[in-house]
Amino acid sequence: MAADPRFFPQAGPQRLETILATLGEPCDVTVAALDLVLTGVAPLAEAERGQLSYCDGARNLAALRRTAAGAVLVQEAQRGAVPEGCLALVVRHPALAFSRAAALFHPPPRPPAGIHPTAVIGAGAEIGAGTHVGPYAVIGEGARIGPACVIGPHAVVGEGVVLGEGCRLHAHSSISHAICGRGVVLHPGARVGQEGFGFVPTPEGRFVTMPQLGLVRLEDGVEIGANACVDRGSHADTVLGAGTRLDNLVQVGHNVRMGPGCVLVSQSGVSGSTTLGRYVTLAGQAGLTGHLTIGDGARIGAQAGVMRDVPAGADMLGSPAMPAKEAMRAMTMMRRLAAQNRAAAKDGEKE
Amino acid sequence: MAADPRFFPQAGPQRLETILATLGEPCDVTVAALDLVLTGVAPLAEAERGQLSYCDGARNLAALRRTAAGAVLVQEAQRGAVPEGCLALVVRHPALAFSRAAALFHPPPRPPAGIHPTAVIGAGAEIGAGTHVGPYAVIGEGARIGPACVIGPHAVVGEGVVLGEGCRLHAHSSISHAICGRGVVLHPGARVGQEGFGFVPTPEGRFVTMPQLGLVRLEDGVEIGANACVDRGSHADTVLGAGTRLDNLVQVGHNVRMGPGCVLVSQSGVSGSTTLGRYVTLAGQAGLTGHLTIGDGARIGAQAGVMRDVPAGADMLGSPAMPAKEAMRAMTMMRRLAAQNRAAAKDGEKE
Amino acid sequence: MAADPRFFPQAGPQRLETILATLGEPCDVTVAALDLVLTGVAPLAEAERGQLSYCDGARNLAALRRTAAGAVLVQEAQRGAVPEGCLALVVRHPALAFSRAAALFHPPPRPPAGIHPTAVIGAGAEIGAGTHVGPYAVIGEGARIGPACVIGPHAVVGEGVVLGEGCRLHAHSSISHAICGRGVVLHPGARVGQEGFGFVPTPEGRFVTMPQLGLVRLEDGVEIGANACVDRGSHADTVLGAGTRLDNLVQVGHNVRMGPGCVLVSQSGVSGSTTLGRYVTLAGQAGLTGHLTIGDGARIGAQAGVMRDVPAGADMLGSPAMPAKEAMRAMTMMRRLAAQNRAAAKDGEKE
Incomplete structure (x- = not known):
């Protein structure tokens, strides 16, 4: 074929x-x-x-x-x-x-350089040589788009955003409050730089937004999957290290920092202020709670739920997550008990 | 009312x-x-x-x-x-x-046939009789839109995409690298046909994208929920059988094939190269790892995590998923043990 | 800094x-x-x-x-x-x-009042004093936008939608079939009011959509996170109480009702027709099945899967969810058994 x-x-x-x-x-x-x-x-x-x-x-x-x-x-x-x-x-x-x-x-298609007549370019925005800006793209005031970029149809780049050479923003992606290196890719519908989920309750039970005054920094070669979300920092910046790749529908909260080469598979999520080392992998639907530190090269299994710090090189499974060997042992024991106790279990099912 | x-x-x-x-x-x-x-x-x-x-x-x-x-x-x-x-x-x-x-x-509203003056239609694109193309829609070169379709505001149809009769693309949906039958529906923000999550590490630890050279094929009557994602194949095609319905925020990876009548409830996900038979159902937040085969009529419970092939007609629960009866027995045993051992458990909580 | x-x-x-x-x-x-x-x-x-x-x-x-x-x-x-x-x-x-x-x-930026020349305003739509409508926004016929709102670039407001004073729709958000109070915020890519996931199989195995004839009601100060989804009701309305906040990628199904001050953290989901009381919190990736009642102030833990009604004030953990104390005891027991039975477990791993 x-x-x-x-x-x-x-x-x-x-x-x-x-x-x-x-x-x-x-x-x-x-x-x-x-x-x-x-x-x-x-x-x-x-x-x-x-x-x-x-x-x-x-x-x-x-x-x-x-x-x-x-x-x-x-x-x-x-x-x-x-x-x-x-x-x-x-x-x-x-x-x-x-x-x-x-x-x-099959070289990746390269739309011709130039700005589509329907694109809206804000005052003071700079567009690099060879860059393509597609129909209905909106570039905010003072944004700086590097050379050889492709800004897809309907992409929205906020005020002051910086994109390095060779970035690609696919259809309907949006980015604000962000500084990006070279070769960064946002797949369709990716959201980068929006306000993080931070607020404070009043004594009367209303929520007041804590101003989110940090940025997002995407280093060279970072890719953000379709409809994935990366919130800007609340005070420090949210930082994704060089080459890190997020699959579709991944969530990264405010102030998260991750080293280079991290891989976050679809529908995984990282809560605010958690730090990942280099080459950490999260399998599908895994989740990390906030304010954790995950060591270099750690591997978090599918649907695992990590509530504590993880040392470098560890393999984690389960929710709450345990070292993989321990999790597999616990699972084996549970199955064995279930098999040995069918009669007892049947009583239980009746409740 | x-x-x-x-x-x-x-x-x-x-x-x-x-x-x-x-x-x-x-x-x-x-x-x-x-x-x-x-x-x-x-x-x-x-x-x-x-x-x-x-x-x-x-x-x-x-x-x-x-x-x-x-x-x-x-x-x-x-x-x-x-x-x-x-x-x-x-x-x-x-x-x-x-x-x-x-x-x-309450007949579904049918916007008038015709192309909104702000729509951008690529060279060689064909628009069928009676089709409505809304404001700011973008149709790529050579796309073929069937008759009686509704292309919503801001929808983006990629180059060469084929849509059969009576398809509906709601606001902000995007589709590329895809061939669709009749009556296909993309709800708002649905993403179809973007690049799958495939790459290869270099010895130095950089990731090189594996060109994703397959398509998406959506058979008659397929519906894709709001902000759900279906990646195109990496070599073969990603195929959704007739009538299959995906709820909001569902993820389908590259090369996935599913038979007709599958139902994937919100936030569930299917990893790359997994095959689903006919009338398979995934409840909310369920996940399937890659390269599996799920038999006809299998039912995967809410939040279940399937790591192995599933036979036709099976009911699966838990993460990792087990046959439902086994999973319920294991759960009953766990609760029982917990109840019998409160004292012992209290020691454990102190650690 | x-x-x-x-x-x-x-x-x-x-x-x-x-x-x-x-x-x-x-x-x-x-x-x-x-x-x-x-x-x-x-x-x-x-x-x-x-x-x-x-x-x-x-x-x-x-x-x-x-x-x-x-x-x-x-x-x-x-x-x-x-x-x-x-x-x-x-x-x-x-x-x-x-x-x-x-x-x-750092006062939140307030774009100047007025309608961008590229915005498309439907017949009979009303735009309040001081409201900003950004580039490529589309406002449907008969929509009523209150004063001092900000309608971001590419936002789409459906026919007849009502927005109160001071609402903000960020880039690429869409809303239809909805009535909103004051100060409602949709973050980028949020989807509100689309068709819920309701259909009926024919004897031949085709699915026929059940017309979804309800609305969404967002009370004062509700915020919907980036790429989050709130479906309209199937007959009654989907209602989010005053001040309720949804994080990114959250799913709310049709006919869900929640009281004021609820907090749904990223990637959590609520299935159709479930009712939440006041100040209920769902941690990340938690899920509620349909037709449940969750009492005031209940706290649902990260990745918890709730299958039964939850009383007011309860803390729930696990999948399926149990009262937190019970879940922690069960977890402790499981770990203990695993540790005591390494030899037995090793046999099990071989299967």
């Missing part, structure tokens, strides 16, 4: 020599092979003759043996499973190399 | 004969009753003289006995509970019949 | 006498002190000479002792910890007083 040309621009076929130059690591082939021409990319099971595929470690060995691909990126250990008639391209990082080759065949 | 005429167009009063013709099943009344005139619809407890109501099975029998409605849709078994002065309309599916009668009195 | 003047308008320096007049309660200082001039506000740890800070009860006593602030709002009991050179401003509610003083230094 090839990518649908109605939706994905095709840059191909490509000579193998050109492809090898994009992989980011050396790959040794015969001189004759350099002239091989490949027509596109596809997964092992769907690749057709003339297409490039990949096998990521020992997973998918069965699919590798059966693939019809013309060439396949594999690690040395899987070279023997490459079927006859398919060229083995041995690399250390097949998935990474494949992602780069795929981008060669 | 009648529906507020400021918000809901009224088409009535209606003769009973006209109403009966909309119910979708036969309903036997006397000839004299055919001339009965009803003024609107309302629930049993709120219906006034002259209004139509319904009783869904044995639920609400008390309300049925007290209703002031002029006529009520009931099953044969409940006919005896219809109070004097209220006409019993005996049908097999009272709720279904009522939903159709309600649509007769 | 002072608030960044690129993003937050500064109204200062201010004389202490002016500041004291905003606090909402008396604060006794010497006549000489009234002429003290303060330059801004900051948290204890970050405040610089000349800035105002606060200490909320006994928390942060260490920071209070070290603060460099020029003046600090404290309760009587903490007066002794105020360092030399820092003026103690003794009040009963330091956080509340501080929030008011902060708003004096």
Whole structure:
């Protein structure tokens, strides 16, 4: 199966020599092979003759043996499973190399530089060279948009916001009170910089908003998923480290700080003033309460609910979250007890 | 109580004969009753003289006995509970019949055909007969919008997107990289077709996006709730079967496939490459991890976290999810132990 | 640290006498002190000479002792910890007083009255005096917007919607089928009034939408977080009591009613037809199933899943939710059993 040309621009076929130059690591082939021409990319099971595929470690060995691909990126250990008639391209990082080759065949679309006549640009706003501003985008006063950015249709950039080079704001995203590095991406409907959830009750039970006077800082390469939300700080700033990626519908509260390379899977949430180290991962629907410290490289499991600090490198599961081994033991015990006590349990169900 | 005429167009009063013709099943009344005139619809407890109501099975029998409605849709078994002065309309599916009668009195508003002067229509886009395109809608190049569609204010349709007859895109919804059947509905802020959450780490710890080269296919009658998200496939397509309905804030990851008639309640989520059969239901805040297979008719309970394949027809509860009976037994045991061991537990709380 | 003047308008320096007049309660200082001039506000740890800070009860006593602030709002009991050179401003509610003083230094920006030339105003819509309507806002026919409102860029107000005085609709928010009091705030991307999740299956397995004929009523001061959703009623109305605040990505289903002062933290959800009393709080990712009654002042813990009615004042934890004490006991027992049975558990992990 090839990518649908109605939706994905095709840059191909490509000579193998050109492809090898994009992989980011050396790959040794015969001189004759350099002239091989490949027509596109596809997964092992769907690749057709003339297409490039990949096998990521020992997973998918069965699919590798059966693939019809013309060439396949594999690690040395899987070279023997490459079927006859398919060229083995041995690399250390097949998935990474494949992602780069795929981008060669299907470069991300780049709308033309220029400002759509319907865009509203506030006084004093600066738009960098080569930047595209789409229909109905609204750029606030004094905002500074870097070069080579893409501001999608209906995106709203607040007053004074700074975007570095090569940022992309997809349709309907909004950003205010924020300073962004290079290559930051907001997917459709992402919300960045709005007021955090801070207020104080009066003696009569009314809530008075605590002015939220901090910013959001998104370092280079941060990506915010569709309809995800990152609130600005209440006094200090909310900071997402370089390369951190948030999936769709993720929530990040005010004053949260996270190191580089964090990964927050869909519908996970981080409450206010919690700090994450480097390369912390939250699986889907996980939640962290406020004012915690999560150590470097910690992994928080799906639907886990973290109420206490987590040391570096820890694996946490459950709600409330426990170290993964402990959580699995508790779960096993619970199942065992349930099985041993069906009669007793049946009484209980009647209540 | 009648529906507020400021918000809901009224088409009535209606003769009973006209109403009966909309119910979708036969309903036997006397000839004299055919001339009965009803003024609107309302629930049993709120219906006034002259209004139509319904009783869904044995639920609400008390309300049925007290209703002031002029006529009520009931099953044969409940006919005896219809109070004097209220006409019993005996049908097999009272709720279904009522939903159709309600649509007769309050037909969904249909904005006039035509393209608002502020809409931006890309080169080569086709707009079907009778379709309404609202203010500030943006239609990408080469998109094909079927007849009798309603494209709401600020909706954004990406390049090449195909919408069948009678689709409705509500305010601020966006769709790209997608092929839709007839009668598809995107509620406000729904996001369809954006890039999935796929990337590969470099040895240095940077993340490189894996090009997401698949589409979204929404079959006939699919509805996507407000601010819900459906990512496009990474290579194959993300597919939602006919009639499937997603509630607000639901997440569907790349390459997910689900059969017809699935129901995903608010804030539930399905991770990438998981497959759902026909008529699978996810209750609120339930989550499925990736690469699973969920059988036809499976029911996943509220907040359940499914980590393994689920057979057809299974009821699952808990996080991690277990068959419902097992989960309830485990819960009962846990409560019992807690009650028997208060003293011991108190020690534990001190730690 | 002072608030960044690129993003937050500064109204200062201010004389202490002016500041004291905003606090909402008396604060006794010497006549000489009234002429003290303060330059801004900051948290204890970050405040610089000349800035105002606060200490909320006994928390942060260490920071209070070290603060460099020029003046600090404290309760009587903490007066002794105020360092030399820092003026103690003794009040009963330091956080509340501080929030008011902060708003004096940083008044919320007020865009100029008037209608942006790109806004689309439907026939018969009324716009109150002093109201700002931003670029690309769309106001439906017959809508009534009160005075002193701010309708942000791209906000969409449906036909007939009523907004009281001083409401704020932030960028990309949408509202339909709704009646709002004074001072209602929709944060970016909030969705109010869309169709609820109600439908009936046909015998053939198709779903037919039950017409959703109720409204949303937001009483004075209600705030709806970014990308949060409040569906309109199916017959009666969905009602949020005065001052209730919803955080980002919260879901409220059709026919839900909640009293004044409820607080729903991020990613929590309330299913259809559930009723909340006054001052109910839902912590992050908590969920309530439908048709429940939650008593006044109940507190539902993070990720709790409530399946039954909850009495007034109760603290609930766990999924399914139990009274907090019971849930903590059960958790303690589970951990203890797991620890006592490592050997047994190891067998279990092998399955």
